[in-house]
Amino acid sequence: MLLELDNITTGYGKAQVLKDICLHICEGEIVALLGANGAGKSTTLRCIAGVIQPWEGNIKFRGVDTGGVAPYILVSKGISYCPEGRDVFANLTVLENLKIGAYLVDDEKQSEFRLEWVYDLFPRLKERQRQSAASLSGGEQQMLAIGRSLMANPKLLMLDEPSLGVAPILIEAIYSKIQEINASGTSILLVEQNANLALEVADRAYVLEKGEVCLEGTGFELRDNEHVKASYLGIA
Numbered sequence: 671m672l673l674e675l676d677n678i679t680t681g682y683g684k685a686q687v688l689k690d691i692c693l694h695i696c697e698g699e700i701v702a703l704l705g706a707n708g709a710g711k712s713t714t715l716r717c718i719a720g721v722i723q724p725w726e727g728n729i730k731f732r733g734v735d736t737g738g739v740a741p742y743i744l745v746s747k748g749i750s751y752c753p754e755g756r757d758v759f760a761n762l763t764v765l766e767n768l769k770i771g772a773y774l775v776d777d778e779k780q781s782e783f784r785l786e787w788v789y790d791l792f793p794r795l796k797e798r799q800r801q802s803a804a805s806l807s808g809g810e811q812q813m814l815a816i817g818r819s820l821m822a823n824p825k826l827l828m829l830d831e832p833s834l835g836v837a838p839i840l841i842e843a844i845y846s847k848i849q850e851i852n853a854s855g856t857s858i859l860l861v862e863q864n865a866n867l868a869l870e871v872a873d874r875a876y877v878l879e880k881g882e883v884c885l886e887g888t889g890f891e892l893r894d895n896e897h898v899k900a901s902y903l904g905i906a
């Protein structure tokens with residue numbers, strides 16, 4: 671098992687957001703996290719990334735308890751988190767943004783190798799490597815944010831709404847890249863508003879409602895589920 675959340679409860683200040691979340695990701699899987707606005711999807715990713723701490727419950731990554739471990743240590747253990755809203759460093763170049771993603775990689779050769787790997791995956795980033803991130807289109811910034819989170823060579827990549835604000839043609843490109851990243855051995859936890867899209871690529875998915883897991887199953891099972899169809903797939 672790569673990642674295991676056992677009855678995670680957490681929130682912000684005194685406000686509880688997640689309640690008894692149980693989920694797991696096996697090596698090699700793409701797992702989707704679906705749910706309405708405010709359901710707690712981003713909060714779940716933040717908790718796994720160590721940005722916020724669990725109030726109750728345990729998180730295990732590759733069998734080791736990660737509760738209370740700092741985000742940068744989790745990055746070095748293989749957890750990469752690409753947050754909502756592509757927060758690239760606007761004033762830095764594409765190349766500088768990517769190098770920041772590798773700041774924990776000591777080995778210069780390894781980080782050069784990763785850079786070439788990311789450029790192979792997203793050739794547009796290579797073409798624009800000396801441009802400022804601010805000069806990229808929205809979809810290109812999304813590629814940069816994903817590319818940056820891949821620079822640390824993660825075992826688990828968490829993507830928060832990679833399709834948000836991206837034109838349909840680029841969404842397809844980004845999703846085919848997500849599948850390529852997965853095929854290269856990185857497991858993926860994907861938060862996505864577009865349930866159709868997510869269930870197409872996900873091996874399994876969880877549906878969150880008001881901070882609780884209300885459904886789980888394979889992509890195929892959930893696409894066939896009446897509640898999912900009515901509430902998330904827009905099929906009456």
Ligand SMILES: Nc1ncnc2c1ncn2[C@@H]1O[C@H](COP(=O)(O)OP(=O)(O)OP(=O)(O)O)[C@@H](O)[C@H]1O
Pocket residue numbers: 682685687705706707708709710711712713714754863
């Ligand atoms: N930094 C914060 N401080 C206080 N409350 C927060 C904070 N971030 C999120 N919340 C609250 O936690 C709840 C869950 O938010 P979260 O961002 O996890 O939802 P989400 O499922 O990612 O929604 P969306 O689809 O809109 O991104 C919401 O009620 C939100 O108002």
Ligand SMILES: [Mg+2]
Pocket residue numbers: 711712713754830
């Ligand atoms: Mg969110």
